[in-house]
Amino acid sequence: MNYSKNTIWNQDTKPLREIMLDIHETSLKKIYRLPKSSTLAYNPESIQICVDGIPIFKYLESRLRNENFVYDIEKIRRERFTRLKDAHDNPEKYSSDDFFHLQFDYEMLGIDHLIDTTIESDDLIPLSGKSFFGEIKIKELECTGNLLDGNMLYFKDKDFDYFVKHTMTRKKLLNIIMHHDEVIDQLRQRYDSLTEIHQQYRFQEEVFEEIKHMRQRQNLRSSNTPDNFNTRAIDYNEENRLLRSVSFYHVMKDKSIPYRFGQMLETRRGKDE
DSSP: OOGGGOOOOOTTTSOHHHHHHHHHHHHHHHHTTOOTTOOEEEOTTSOSEEETTEEHHHHTTTGGGOHHHHHHHHHHHHHHHHHHHHHHHOGGGOOHHHHHHHHHHHHTTOGGGGSOTTSOOGGGSOTTSOOHHHHHHHHHHHHHHHHSSOOOGGGTTOSHHHHHHHHGGGSOHHHHHHSHHHHHHHHHHHHHTHHHHTTTOOSHHHHHHHHHHHHHHHHHHHHTSOOSHHHHHHHHHHHHHHHHHHHHHHHTTSTTHHHHHHHHHHHHHHHHO
16 A cells, blocks of 8 residues: 555554554565565454464564574664664754654564563563653653752753653554644643642652652562563563654654655655565
8 A cells, every 4th residue: 555645544544553564564574584475464453463374473483592583683673773862862963754764763673573472471571670651650750850849950851841752652653643732732731730640749859769769679670580582572662662752752843744644654665675
């Protein structure tokens, strides 16, 4: 399908993840050394990438025990992460389109699909000990501290702009792109209610102590987590959602993005072919 011809985008028509899989199919086959004739598609629940109907983690099961194969995958991940992180650290050097493509260069790897996340196991704890929603709570607490009376430098600049930048992807990405003003309004409502949501904290020092305890628990969790492909793959999933928030904070500064979204998707397809 040529997505650049679509003038109306509806979340219910086709999930964005399925659109992205269609666009990145050629690249994924190259990276994971899949047959050109194979078919990549999500399962009926739209949560697991499958190769000819077989979950990709199962299809690649033997190769994922090969150190060289895993090394090559993680090398690509490191290279793409480095480029994306440089953009986050130096936003003045990059355009909105750059942020869009750097994010999806990283996101399309889909490393979190290479493990069976339906199995409950200590192996499925992120290596960093961090989770997306845990980090979101910390960001909310930081902004709550900024709204409370006090002079702690830690909370300086933890304002609404910071809140949007680091928590936006608790909303669906397609809504962020196509209904950005509504998403910002919803985030503003939550931001304005933070001191009520977290009313157990009255002073900045109390919030700071809670954040410190949360970081200590993360560090303890990380120190007890084995370093293997599974824990790094879960890390990728949690980290990627946070990176996406920062990326699209910069992407959506260009108000033409919703109108050019289909063209940008087709540009990605062109990069793969």
